[in-house]
Amino acid sequence: MNAPVTGTEDLIYTIEGGIAKIVFNRPQARNAMTFAMYDQMASIxxxxxxxPSVKALIITGAGDKAFASGTDISQFRAFKTAQDALDYEGRIDRVLGTLEGCRVPVIAAIAGACTGGGxxxxxxxxxxIGTASARMGFPIARTLGNCLSMSNISRVVALVGPARTKDMIFKARLVEAEEALAIGLLSEIVPDVETLQVRALETAKLVASHAxxxxxxxxxxVRRIRRTLSRDEGEELLLRAYMSEDFRExxxxxxxxxxPNWKGK
Known part of the structure; x- marks a missing residue:
């Protein structure tokens, strides 16, 4: 049976047979991430x-509309100073670094939108693993006018290369499932959400059975091979985006x- 562990309404965490599972549970908000959800994921x-009893981790979103649609925009309302921006990116870098460093294989089961922070x-x-409806990308050049952290830029470049990274972000486009599979954003495509959950569990059990x-x-x-830019190397870039009039706009x-009415300042 499933054993709930530190679950909340917005993020549900269970373990069954050595397979841990995180569900982002805000389908009414397309599973947009609050700061509390980010922190809870890192804590998990x-x-x-x-x-050592946990052998694999599955991460997925509730419903079929979104895996996670990024950080809940209301979380940015309190941003007033340069330190607010740096603290936010530092927090997200810590969370995603903890996720990336999780010792067990982590499987993302993606249906619908997987955008921004998602x-x-x-x-x-x-x-x-994604459904045929999965769409992935960072449409920030069209929506908020902010930027990715240096660590996130490093991860995306490692997955799809510098040219495709710029193409995705410059055009603010979401990559459909078939293209995502072809360029390495997805490992596999399944037809629907029901199949997605079955396939994610099958994959988790397979890797859990290995050494x-x-x-x-x-x-x-693999993590060590990939060069990750540090926050210090991109601090002035983060501040240029987050302290801009365009970001507030x-x-x-x-x-x-x-x-939005972009002014470039």
Missing amino acids: CEGINGD AGIAACCDIR PITLEVTKEA GMDAFLNKRA
């Missing part, structure tokens, strides 16, 4: 690192459901 990964979470996972140290050291070796336009 830290717990898994100290629990796509960042997916990029940290080891295996990404755990082999999986752990391979995962860590993008946030106001998004919350008021209107088109």
Whole structure:
């Protein structure tokens, strides 16, 4: 039977037969992530690192509309200073770094929109399985006018290369499932949500049956091979985006459901 562990209404966590599962449970908000949800996910990964009974982790979103549609925009309302921006990116880097460093294989089961912070979470996972309706990307050049953290840029470039990274972000487009499979954003496509959950569990059980140290050291070796830009290397870039008039305009336009008026300053 499922054993709930530190679950909340917005994020449900269960373990069954050595397979842990996180469900982002805000379907009414397209599973947009609150700061509390980010922190809870990191805490779960830290717990898994100290629990040898857990062999694999599945991350998914409730419903069929979204895996996670990014950070809940209302979380940005309090941004006033440069330190607010740096603290936010530092928090997200810590969370995603903890997810990426989770010792067990992490499988993202993706249905619908996987955008912004949600796509960042997916990029940290080891295996990404999507439905035919899955769409992935970072449409921030069209919506908010902010930027990805240096760590997230590094992860996306490692997955799809620099040219495709710029193409996705410059055009603010979402990559459909078939293209995502072709360029390495997805490992596999299944037809629907029901099949997705079955396939994610099958995959988790398969990797859980293999030598755990082999999986752990391979995962860590791949992480070490990939060069990750540090926050310090991109601090001035983060501040240029988050302290801009365009970011305030993008946030106001998004919350008021209107088109932003970009000024480039």
